[in-house]
Amino acid sequence: MRAEQAFGLNHLVKISFERGDKFRFEQFPALLDGLIEKALEVGRLFYHVDWSICYDPDMDDGSVGQLDGLEGTADILDRIAQLRPKLVQDSVLPADFQDQLVLITEAILTIRNMAMLPDNSLYLADCPTLKDLLCIVLNLPRQEIVVEIKHFALDIAEQVTPNLILASDDPLYQTLLAQLLDSTDRGIILTALRAVGRISMNFSETNKLGGVPPGVxxxxxxxxxxxxxxLMDACLDFLYQYTAVVSNVETLLSAVAVENLVSHLVRLLSHGAKRDALEIVIEPERKLVGGEHVVDIPRDLFERLLATEEPDRCYLPTPTRSWSR
Structure with missing residues (x-):
């Protein structure tokens, strides 16, 4: 079973990378569900939980690991906070653990590669369980072995958030803000900033960016x-959108020193500017019109030409100089 999964996932990674412009989720309806179910197995590696997806509209709260496949799990962050972590060391990993992590990474990487296609990003935006998966992956323990899949999850979020409308209490929105609050990884910070700044970018309803912690x-x-x-461009883009809402400006002024904020913004007014020479034409160029009257040849030159025989008349002879010892 695992050998078949390894074979299939390895080829899916290659296909999604090499033929990502042709590979669409809508052509394979069960592909996304299978990849998400495989990626959710990351929970049992680090916590005492088995994440599962339930598509029953009448389901009750159920166990902590049961996710709502129809509407998404609204309390997914509370459920993650209740989990009991396992003792996992980065330096020493069992072979079975490492093999399973590789398969999970390939499943998430396949989703990430396919999300780069606009049609696939629209398809992913309509999948509630994808948001649950992103919240689960981005809230994994801070260990080196999960840095790669966290980067893949943020890449997926960056492509999907333009097609999502996220409220300030949405789990995915809060998870992205948490990356800006706690992470020191430049790649995670940069991608999370872009993902937050692109929320609902493809809709007329703008993102109000509410509930941003003062620490962020x-x-x-x-x-x-x-x-x-x-990083500077991403920060300025975030501030531009954040300060477009009046209530956010009050929060910003109470969270940071106004003097420093103004000095930074003034300094960055010329950020990315290029020096260019400006040419000003005081008076347009004028050209003299050629006259119709032909000027008469001087008398001495005229006589010299008449005294010269053809074909010597067409050029003037070069004067010669004699040398003597």
Whole structure:
């Protein structure tokens, strides 16, 4: 069974990477469900839980590991907080654990590769269990062995959030903000900023970015001091959208020092500017019109031409110089 999964997932990774412009979820209806179910197995590696998806509209609360496949699990973060973690060491991993983690990583990587296609990102936005999966992966323990799949999950979120409308109490929205509050990984911070800034970008309803913790705002102010153009652009884009809402401006002013904020923004007014020379034409160029009257040849030149025989008349002879010892 595991050998078949390894074979299938390995080829799915290759196909989604090499032929990602042709590989669509809608052509394979059960593919996304299978990949998500495989990716959810990451829970049993780090916690005493088996995540499962229930599609019964009349289901009760059930166990902690039972996810709502129709509407999404609204209390997924509370359920994750109740989990009992296992003792996992980065330096020493059993072979079975490592093999299982590789399969889970390939499943998430396949979703990530396919999410780069706009049609697939629209398809993923309509999948409630995908949001639960992203929350579960991004809330895994802080260990080196899960950094890779966290980056893949954030890449998926960056492609999906433009097609989502997330309220301030949405679990995925709170999870993305948590990455900006606690993480020190540049890649995670940069991708999370982009994912938050692109929420509902493809809809007329703008994202109000409510409920941003003051610690996130202070971190953004500190990141503006770094000599990192990509990170700086992402921070400025976030602040532009955040301050577009009047209530957010009051929160920002109470969370950071106003003097420092103004000095940073003034300094960044010329960020990315290029020096260019401006040419000003005081008076347009004028060209003299050629006259119709032909100027007469001087008398001495005219006589010299008449005295010269053809074909010597067409050129003037070069004067010669004699040398003597």
């Amino acid at each position: 705002l202070r971190n953004i102010m500190n990141w503006l001091l770094l000599n990192d153009d990509e």
